[in-house]
Amino acid sequence: MIIGYQLTPLGRPETALSLLELNHLRKSFDHPVVNGSFMLEVGEHVALTGPSGCGKSTLLHLISGILRPDSGTIKLAGTEITTLREGELDLFRAKNIGYVFQTFHLLESLTTLENVESVITFAGANHYPKARKILEDMGLKDKLSSFPHQLSVGQKQRVAVARAVVNEPPLVLADEPTANLDPPRAEGVLKLLRDTCRRANASLIVVSHDTRSVQDFDRVIDFREHFQEAE
């Protein structure tokens, strides 16, 4: 669901409109972790790189509203999310942000289909047939009733991506989706993620500590340079 801007029939914005704006965003724990501004265009694919533990995941948590910033603003699809109350923020996140976690974090008690359908329920929508279609399109027709422990790593990746895009969110966040994967497999995950987001016209931010695997993204940003030294 894309709010606040116009799409051409091809699904691309007429002009480069910003989907996400981070202004003077600051978050500290015992030391400043995130400190900077950033803008993401509609449909843009950005890779955030940097060593493990530098704060990349914290930035994703701020963007998704899981963490509240100490200061600064976060405007996503025209909505200033730092002003939303917690309940509003949860629903906003369900509708507008797709999340792919480092180890996919599929819900172990749910089947493949239920994992994807659940986020439709969380978003208050009812386009359940779409969950089945996406999974079938990803070659998981025979695995709809399988539980995560019955899936291969590759199949889990596809379910995680399907779950992230089933609500057609304008923004997909992927936190180290290639961690612990060998290069060919990492490349496969990123390709799947990017292709799927491109088809869904979703912007994508991928956090990765491996700069080689994200070379062909629209932008590759060094997290420490941009968010820890810029301001």
Next chain:
Amino acid sequence: MKSGSLLHLAWRSLQRHRLANGITVFTTALAVGLAFAVFAINAQAQAAFVGGGNGYDAVLGARGSQLQLVLNSVFHLETSPGNIPWSLYKAAAGRPGVKRAVPLAVGDNYRGFRLVGTTLDFFTNPPEDSPPWKLDNGGRFFDPQRREAVVGSFAARESGLVLGSRFHPYHGLVFNEDERHQEEYVVVGILEPTNTPVDRVIFIPMEGIFRMEGHVLRGSGEAFTAESGHSIPEEHREVSAVLLDLANPQIGFSLSQQINRQGKVATLAFPIGRVVSEVFQKMGWAHRILALVSYLVLFIAGSSILTSLVQTLGSRKKEFAVLRALGLSRRRLFSLLILESSLLALAGSLAGFVVYAVLVFVASSLIRAQTGVVIAVWTFHPVFIWGPALMLALGAVAGVLPAWKAYKTDVAGHLGG
């Protein structure tokens, strides 16, 4: 069930930890079943015993305990408090307002089943609200002048007596092989089951008790032994008790006043239900202790639900974090855990009915075997409503702590690798 709904998530989560949750449900079922049993069996047993007078209103017997008199003559338990002269029976039978008076004489047994001497009136002229005394096919009631017996259904089945069987009674109420009487009786009728203490009794003619070898009659105060071929003078006859069917309660109160307050020879147990209910009142402390234990066990079941959920909390932190990251609100996550604990309590409560069924089957079999009384175990009792309701409430409360822990889950901290 809609994927991602709280009910769906809760159900799937319980399925995933099915072993631990199965044990919790079993524990809860035992607790609920026990509570059902304590309250329902007590109530139904009380109802069965209090209403167990077979339509008679009062019992006249020897001076002593009314309860012992009722237990002995109506429930065929306990020893007889003694005998009263035949004249008292005749006087009672002739009083205005006494619709029926049936004498009973006890003192012998056959393999532990009591022989009760009575008149044909017991079978052929019972009170209006007495169970119908029906005989199995081919049987008949005894001839008062012959050595014939009519056997209760349970006594027949357990002793092996059938139509035409011949047996020798044994002296006393407790079976002792050395105490065999010489007289031989023939079974002429088997009663159909009545679900009353009568099912455990072997009835013979009153005259048979009087004339049993070794029996001494003291109706006149002097010892008298019946001789074959000679009638027994009425002044020597005596009975263990007289069952009375009264026209109205006023007659009972009047008789009670005369016999219990003013007289010194006999006791009138009236009304039978009140006498029996006094037992339950006297034993009320035992029921209260059992009730307390039941509450405690329900509380323990609630604690086991809490333990079951708390044990899985550690491994579910990541799951909670993912649910929150995917858009499930804190409030709904809290509700999810409450729902899980409530579902465990609900499943335990439903399974509690199965446990109750097993418990009452055993309990009712024991009570029937010991007393002949069949308790109506599936009669509605409020515990069938408030028991599960209380368990559900305990389950919900047990879910509060895990729910609070889930509510406070550090989402960002648990989303890493």
